[in-house]
Amino acid sequence: MSSRLVCPYCYQQFAERDIWFRCSGRPGPTGKACSSRRDERLAKRMGFAGQLPPAFSADGRKRSAIHQECRAETNYRLCPECHTQLPVHFGKVENRLIALVGAKESGKTVFMTVLLHELMHSIGIRFDASVLGADDETRDSFRRRYEAPLYDKHELAAPTQRSTAPTSRRPLVFTFTVRGRSLGRARQERTVLSFFDTAGEDLNSADSVEQNARYLASAAGIILLLDPLTMRGARGQAEPDAPRPREQDLESPVSVLGRITDLLQRARGTKPSELIRTPVAVAFSKMDALTRGLPEESPLRRSQPVGSRFDSADSRSVHDHVRALLDEWEGSAIDQTLRHNYSRYRYFGLSALGATPTADRRVATGVVQPYRVADPLLWLLSEFGAIPRTKG
Ligand SMILES: Nc1nc2c(ncn2[C@@H]2O[C@H](COP(=O)(O)OP(=O)(O)OP(=O)(O)O)[C@@H](O)[C@H]2O)c(=O)[nH]1
Ligand SMILES: [Mg+2]
Ligand SMILES: [Zn+2]
Ligand SMILES: [Zn+2]
Missing domain, CATH: 3.40.50.300 (P-loop containing nucleotide triphosphate hydrolases)
Structure with a gap:
């Protein structure tokens, strides 16, 4: 598999480790949950203006990440450029x-x-x-x-x-x-x-x-x-x-x-x-x-x-x-x-x-x-x- 990945939604190229995550929005171990808001990048690139939990960067080679603010785990992986959620198995197939x-x-x-x-x-x-x-x-x-x-x-x-x-x-x-x-x-x-x-x-x-x-x-x-x-x-x-x-x-x-x-x-x-x-x-x-x-x-x-x-x-x-x-x-x-x-x-x-x-x-x-x-x-x-x- 090539080391450069291409987002199937915006066609931008990036490396696997640069993949972003989106907070699950569910309460973490402390009981705190992140609220939803407009994702400016997603709005600008893909025209989606709805409310979503925040996006953040972490080690994109992993299947999941912990959001620092709420300590909740998430497995929603995003394109670092357009913030669209990537298909399951993306990067592995x-x-x-x-x-x-x-x-x-x-x-x-x-x-x-x-x-x-x-x-x-x-x-x-x-x-x-x-x-x-x-x-x-x-x-x-x-x-x-x-x-x-x-x-x-x-x-x-x-x-x-x-x-x-x-x-x-x-x-x-x-x-x-x-x-x-x-x-x-x-x-x-x-x-x-x-x-x-x-x-x-x-x-x-x-x-x-x-x-x-x-x-x-x-x-x-x-x-x-x-x-x-x-x-x-x-x-x-x-x-x-x-x-x-x-x-x-x-x-x-x-x-x-x-x-x-x-x-x-x-x-x-x-x-x-x-x-x-x-x-x-x-x-x-x-x-x-x-x-x-x-x-x-x-x-x-x-x-x-x-x-x-x-x-x-x-x-x-x-x-x-x-x-x-x-x-x-x-x-x-x-x-x-x-x-x-x-x-x-x-x-x-x-x-x-x-x-x-x-x-x-x-x-x-x-x-x-x-x-x-x-x-x-x-x-x-x-x-x-x-x-x-x-x-x-
Ligand atoms: N005879 C025949 N005509 C077809 C066929 N497919 C499409 N057409 C004709 O071609 C026209 C244009 O088809 P579209 O699929 O809309 O073409 P397009 O390339 O998407 O056009 P744009 O979106 O304007 O770029 C249709 O309205 C049909 O009249 C086909 O299989 N046979
Ligand atoms: Mg057409
Ligand atoms: Zn993208
Ligand atoms: Zn969170």
Whole structure:
């Protein structure tokens, strides 16, 4: 495990011994109990203005600490930067931040919602994995703001607001647990996953660039979502009723990729001769609108893998196929940028909804039928060694 930890909520890096604690608020041995108050740091960074017992620093390598004022013991561990309570086992298990980025309207919010829903259901069963929200806020907000509107009301989310209001911009943090083996003994392998639903504009405006830079720099893996319907060569091949983004709003995938590459190089201090080592899953969304134009034998028309290991051969053939499609879509510059700047990248084609939504932003068929929606994350997890993969 790396010695530097990254907060899954604010993406600041720190050492384990710098972890803070929050007083339990229960009376200590002398009968004195600490009162609750507003935590200014938590309010400023995360927009939480409620009352909580005081935060204090102690030896963060320990599971618990004694608060000097009340002498009560506590095991609430906090990020030293934003004062958010850290997930259980934090620092003792792999902590992987997955950054999800893409231009406005590329499909990030829908993708994240469907991906997490799938992870908790079919993908969880497929890999015998359990995926749980790591904190109350994540559990509540995922259900209320993301899952229920899409799955119960069949409505698509409104465009994501820019991250100036910190309350709405807390990442969703989950723990992904699979049964692994270590030294011949079965054990639970836990990975903390943090998803930050960036608003498309965030990548453009200077004031949110710093937060994004930190987010990207701390990420163990990046999912870059690109909308093929914004590419000139693909637009002509799309289903006639697929909603096409308006021309004047278009930010071409290659310019999004360029900007992210720039941010990463700056944030990581990459030397001009070096490649960026963060694995990048380059995923083309909304493929449902293009499937019918693809050749019969295209790997993007066959059924998605179902085995209990990540299917490497299938993933490679999708990668090669998408690379070939890029030429047709007039997107060869994307491949050039990736080849010259990244050491690990892989192409994906997916559809979160499985069909074109209606003009009033509803799920047309009433059922979400995702296709290959988990492939990018599964590839990243297999790159980290968190899930097994087939040879090939
Ligand atoms: N055909 C098709 N369209 C999709 C799919 N997913 C999203 N869309 C369309 O893309 C639009 C934008 O999706 P969002 O998930 O809100 O996009 P976003 O990237 O979060 O957008 P911002 O929050 O504004 O940055 C939706 O309203 C849908 O019309 C899909 O799987 N298939
Ligand atoms: Mg969004
Ligand atoms: Zn933090
Ligand atoms: Zn106390």
